[in-house]
Amino acid sequence: MKKTTDKGNNQDDVKATVPVAEYNEFLSGLILTGIGLDSVLTQVRNRQGIQSAETLIPQIAAKAQYESHEHHGKHYAAVFHEFTVVIPVNDEPAFFLQFTFQFDYETKKPFTPELFEIFKQMVLPIQASPFIREFIHNMMSRMAVPPMVLPLIKSPHLGDGPGPS
Secondary structure, X not given: OOOOOEEEOOOOOOOOOOOHHHHHHHHHOEEEEEEEEEEEEEEEOOHHHHHHOOOOOOEEEEEEEEEEEEEOOEEEEEEEEEXXXXXXXXXXXXXXXXXXXXXXXXXXXXXXXXXXXXXXXXXXXXXXXXXXXXXXXXXXXHOOOOOOOOOOOOOOOOOOOOOOO
C-alpha cells in the first residue's frame, strides 16, 4: 500500500487561480463517502446571564483543512471543518462551543491548495450547513441554553469572490 499525505491548511494567502474547466472536472470526480463528528468541546460559564439577556449575538468562526492520500491508484481526502461559537454576556464568554466535523471524499484528482481554497468557500459550506445548524441547535438545547437557529447558507455565485477563473 502506497500512502502519501498532503495537508492543506486554512491559509488565507493561497490565491485561488484555477481554470473553470479544471475545477469542474475536479468536482465531477468528487464523491462524498462519509460525514462524522471528529471532536467537540463546550462550556457554559454564565447560564443565568444567557437566560436573562434580551438579545444574544453569537460570534461564529470557521476554518477548514484537509489531509489527502492515495491508495491503489485512488485519491482520498478527509476535510476537517472546525467551528467555534461564543456567546458573550457583558463582554465575557457565557457560552463556548468548539467542534469539528470530518467529511470524507474519494476523488479522481487529488486536492491541491488552490482547489481546496475554492472548495472550502463554495462547496463545503453548502454540504456542511445542515449538520452544523442541527448540531449547534441540539447542543445548546442539551445544555439548557436558549437554542439559536442559524440562517440557511446560499450558494455563492461565480464572480462574487474567490472561485475558478
